[in-house]
Amino acid sequence: MSEILLQIDGKAVKAKQGMTVLDAARSADIAIPTLCHHEQLEPYGGCRLCTVEIETRGRKRLVAGCLYPVEPDLIVRTRTEKIDSIRKMILELLLAHAPDSPQLQDLAREYRADRDRFEKEASFCVLCGLCIRYCAEIKKKYAVGFINNGARREINFIPEIAAGECWNCKECFPLCPTSYLQAAYHLTEALAFPSLSSRSASKRLVTTTTL
Amino acid sequence: MPRINSAAELETLRKDILSRRDPGKPAIAICAGTGCLGLGNDKVISAFQEEIKKRSLEAQIEIRATGCHGFCEKGPNVILYPEEICYLQVTPEDVPEIVSETLLGKKVIDRLIYTDPMTGEKAAHQSEIPFYRNQMRNLISNNTRIDPSSIEDYLAGGGYSALSKALFEMGPKQVLEEIKKANLRGRGGGGFPAGLKWETARNAPGEEKYVIVNAHEGEPGAFMDRALFTGNPHCVLEGLIIGAHAIGSHQGFIYTRHDTPQLKANIDTALAKTREYGFLGKNILGSGFDFDVEVHFDVGIFVSGESSALMRSIEGKNPEPRPKYIRTSVSGIWDKPSNLNNVETWANVPQIISKGAAWYTGIGTERSKGTKLLSLSGNICHTGVVEVPFGTTLREIVYGIGGGIPNGKKLKAVHFGGPMGGSVPESLLDTPLDFDAMSKLGAPIGAGGMLVLDEDTNMVELTRFYLDFLTNESCGKCVPCREGIRQMLKILTKMCEGKGKEGDIELLEEIAEVAGAASLCSLGKTASDPLKGTLRYFREEYEASIKGK
Amino acid sequence: MDNDTIDQIIDRHEGRAGSLIHVLMEIQSKNHWIPREALAKVSQKLGVPFTRVMQIATFYKTFSLTPQGHHEVHVCTGTSCHIRGSQRVLDKIQSLLGIRAGETDSNSKFSLAKGNCLGCCTLGPEIVVDGRHYARMTPEKAEEVLKKYN
Numbered sequence: 001m002s003e004i005l006l007q008i009d010g011k012a013v014k015a016k017q018g019m020t021v022l023d024a025a026r027s028a029d030i031a032i033p034t035l036c037h038h039e040q041l042e043p044y045g046g047c048r049l050c051t052v053e054i055e056t057r058g059r060k061r062l063v064a065g066c067l068y069p070v071e072p073d074l075i076v077r078t079r080t081e082k083i084d085s086i087r088k089m090i091l092e093l094l095l096a097h098a099p100d101s102p103q104l105q106d107l108a109r110e111y112r113a114d115r116d117r118f119e120k121e122a123s124f125c126v127l128c129g130l131c132i133r134y135c136a137e138i139k140k141k142y143a144v145g146f147i148n149n150g151a152r153r154e155i156n157f158i159p160e161i162a163a164g165e166c167w168n169c170k171e172c173f174p175l176c177p178t179s180y181l182q183a184a185y186h187l188t189e190a191l192a193f194p195s196l197s198s199r200s201a202s203k204r205l206v207t208t209t210t211l
Numbered sequence: 212m213p214r215i216n217s218a219a220e221l222e223t224l225r226k227d228i229l230s231r232r233d234p235g236k237p238a239i240a241i242c243a244g245t246g247c248l249g250l251g252n253d254k255v256i257s258a259f260q261e262e263i264k265k266r267s268l269e270a271q272i273e274i275r276a277t278g279c280h281g282f283c284e285k286g287p288n289v290i291l292y293p294e295e296i297c298y299l300q301v302t303p304e305d306v307p308e309i310v311s312e313t314l315l316g317k318k319v320i321d322r323l324i325y326t327d328p329m330t331g332e333k334a335a336h337q338s339e340i341p342f343y344r345n346q347m348r349n350l351i352s353n354n355t356r357i358d359p360s361s362i363e364d365y366l367a368g369g370g371y372s373a374l375s376k377a378l379f380e381m382g383p384k385q386v387l388e389e390i391k392k393a394n395l396r397g398r399g400g401g402g403f404p405a406g407l408k409w410e411t412a413r414n415a416p417g418e419e420k421y422v423i424v425n426a427h428e429g430e431p432g433a434f435m436d437r438a439l440f441t442g443n444p445h446c447v448l449e450g451l452i453i454g455a456h457a458i459g460s461h462q463g464f465i466y467t468r469h470d471t472p473q474l475k476a477n478i479d480t481a482l483a484k485t486r487e488y489g490f491l492g493k494n495i496l497g498s499g500f501d502f503d504v505e506v507h508f509d510v511g512i513f514v515s516g517e518s519s520a521l522m523r524s525i526e527g528k529n530p531e532p533r534p535k536y537i538r539t540s541v542s543g544i545w546d547k548p549s550n551l552n553n554v555e556t557w558a559n560v561p562q563i564i565s566k567g568a569a570w571y572t573g574i575g576t577e578r579s580k581g582t583k584l585l586s587l588s589g590n591i592c593h594t595g596v597v598e599v600p601f602g603t604t605l606r607e608i609v610y611g612i613g614g615g616i617p618n619g620k621k622l623k624a625v626h627f628g629g630p631m632g633g634s635v636p637e638s639l640l641d642t643p644l645d646f647d648a649m650s651k652l653g654a655p656i657g658a659g660g661m662l663v664l665d666e667d668t669n670m671v672e673l674t675r676f677y678l679d680f681l682t683n684e685s686c687g688k689c690v691p692c693r694e695g696i697r698q699m700l701k702i703l704t705k706m707c708e709g710k711g712k713e714g715d716i717e718l719l720e721e722i723a724e725v726a727g728a729a730s731l732c733s734l735g736k737t738a739s740d741p742l743k744g745t746l747r748y749f750r751e752e753y754e755a756s757i758k759g760k
Numbered sequence: 761m762d763n764d765t766i767d768q769i770i771d772r773h774e775g776r777a778g779s780l781i782h783v784l785m786e787i788q789s790k791n792h793w794i795p796r797e798a799l800a801k802v803s804q805k806l807g808v809p810f811t812r813v814m815q816i817a818t819f820y821k822t823f824s825l826t827p828q829g830h831h832e833v834h835v836c837t838g839t840s841c842h843i844r845g846s847q848r849v850l851d852k853i854q855s856l857l858g859i860r861a862g863e864t865d866s867n868s869k870f871s872l873a874k875g876n877c878l879g880c881c882t883l884g885p886e887i888v889v890d891g892r893h894y895a896r897m898t899p900e901k902a903e904e905v906l907k908k909y910n
Contacts, residue, residue, distance in 0.1 A: 045533075045688075045689065045731055046688050046689050046690065046731075047689070047690050048689055048690055048691050048729045048730070048731070049690075051728075051729045062728050062729060063536065064731070067536060068536050069536065082728070085721075085724075085725070086691075086725050086728055086729045089691075089695075089721065089722065089725040090690050090691060090694075090725065090729065093690060093691075093694035093695065093698060093722075094690065094694070096694070096698075097694075118698055119701075121697075126690075127687070127688075127690075127693070132811070136809065136811070142809035142810060142811045142812070143811070144811065145809070145810075145811025145812065145814055145815050146687075146811075146815050147814055147815060147818040147819075148687070148818045148819070149514075149683075149684075149685065149686055149687050149818075149819045149820075150681075150682050150683050150684065150685040150686065150687045150693065150696075151682040151683075151685075151687065151693060151696065151697045151700075152683075152687070153686075153687030153688075153693065156811075156814065158810050158811060158814070160800075160810075161810065245878070245879045245880050245893075246879075246880055246882045246883050246895075248880070248893050249880045249883045249886055249893035249894065249895030249896075250883065250895050283882035283883060284882060284883075286883075428879070430877075431838035431839045431840070431877035431881075432838060432839045432840050432877065432881050433877075433879075434877075434879035434880070434881055434882075437879050469785055469789075469822070470822075470876070470878065471879070508782075508785070509781065510781065510784075510785055510820040510822040510823065524781070526778065527777060527778025527779065527780055527781065529812070529815060529816060529819065530819075586881060586882075587882075588840040588881035588882050588884070589839075589840050589843055589844075589881075590843065590844075594840075594881070594882030594883070595882055626839075629839065630839075660839075660881075662839055662840060662843070664843065668843060673839075673843070676839065676842055677839070680839075680875075683821075683875065686819075
């Protein structure tokens, strides 16, 4: 593996080909906040908290640190006014869902994010996908997945699979940045009310309204 | 029909087709485009078929169900050849009279031709009707002359001669140079030079490379690609094959939507014919070049049109965009170099090869060459598919072609690019249609959906509408896009209800900034463009929805 | 459509994970909705995890996971139709059918959907009933159209 030399926050960092900016930064003890990232899982790029500024051939760009591959002579800045304002807004958007998450609260203090900037949302899931990806990539059980798209996206346990697999596992619970709550809630709902859970996955409800 | 094995055989075939055709033979070209479909053109087509049969004229008169003629406002459209008489708003009841009076009696029926609403002047031919007269219809005008299911119609008009030229006279490098010299820029939205994109894919390492036609056209208010591809499928295919040869690709994909059945049928027929004639498959026209095309249909959601999402969908995966840190022209479908252009871009290729870059660059502005197809709709008298040279001012399009604003209203703005585009206010109507000039105004041309808005339009509401659309049509993977749109939509909805509060505008701007900078794909990055644009030109409307409290 | 037909569709794509969207499209177009049992079978035969089948099946509005009414009414709410008054047309249809967009009435006669620009922007507002396009709609004209299907 060839060695790549880059610069992060003014510090010369040696990295290996195939590493991401996040990998390189962490290897040099430079902190970049993440929420949806997990070292055992494929990079996801969903939360965008790891957004950093890169400079190549004089051109500056914002990229997701967890996905951007290192390249020779890359200049990376992990804290600028712009980056901080992006992270602050992302945290505020997430805190509307999970105001009590310790992980989010810690980051909120660092980036001066206002916990109550936005009205609280009905769902406390931040859709980081950690439970889903862990279940699929590590456990290969596929007991939980995403359903729907856009603003209606949510996580959904498959009752038929969850009933057999989840009770003895629950390894995804501690991964949840909203502190156990989301996965536990959805799992309980799926198992207690399997018909309800499968119905919530369909967008066209049959109503009982009469003409 | 046996396969054609050389350039000479192609020309022999063409001569043979032309010798069997009588240019003086009467033909009825009935628009079978989507717009006329909504106006019941199927009944007009069957009325003509019945009438011709009843009079036993099948041998003397040809009936062509064609692609979109363009003037959707006055559909169903019918053109009668050889005189090229243009009848508008034709009903099945008019049909017997058209056959007896015009086709047989050679008399023009006054009530069916165009009447200028201002002067009362009549116009019997497309070349006299202002809607058509003020356009430059290099691409779309062939629609009326072609039955989309007939490859012979396309060949009769010189079809596939550009391919033959590219294969036997030019070769890949020269084709690439010609496209670069023509400065053909992508018509799908970005305006990126097609030649450079092709070159990147050509030079990218790897034997396997792909070329793709993006016929997704998920942008609401855009319907010109459908009109062109449905009406003249071979023109797009010919461009694709030429491009594949230049790039060194042997496998193409056409990516489109399931809810355009006519387009699907026409593409399928066209592909079958091109294979039969030897324009696709092994050893095309005896040149040694192999290339074939697969059609991929999607279930239609806006984000699927995003290039990386589209490629994932072709792979059979979730159409979620992936970050473009490596260009798709280097690593696209199955991580192979993949060159994606939209329908209109590919359709431009044959004419550039046939007539040359010098001819092509004579049309348009300094940095935007050729013509542009536009879908003209909204509060405008003459809606339809329009093709103009770049450099035409928006005013000429709205008034000279579109006939102005109906119901005596005033024009407020022209919106380009749908939910990721922007609006230009009336005061800037003399801006020329140009990729860069329009981008500078915050209203990039996008794919070419041109929506005209009259004075009654509430710009805050229009912005809310676009964000509502995007929240339903995005994937929901990344936070700035999903949550940013959710919050912006909430604020705008309150504003529209007259419940806006101090600080809302600034908050909207702050969210828009973050969504634009940090989202994963171009959908999220540009989702707030209508907001930014309307704040730039119509800020007072936002302020009014707060003060109006 | 009976279960055999669904089975045949699925069987034709056995082992081809890349065909997932196509299989679902085929079932949707033939059957007008996709039963959960069919999704499970697709998962099993194509070798795609059920969670991924669910993700795709719920990602697109085109797929319906509940039975549809006898007539499918679609109100285009694309931009052009919107500024030409499609909301009024939609409101009228919702009140006539007693259901909202995305729903099916209790005697399974009508399903109502909205959205999805169909490219007839020049002639909006537009509605589509069972695949037939109706252009330049007003609330009154929409009522006349629906009567034809009653």
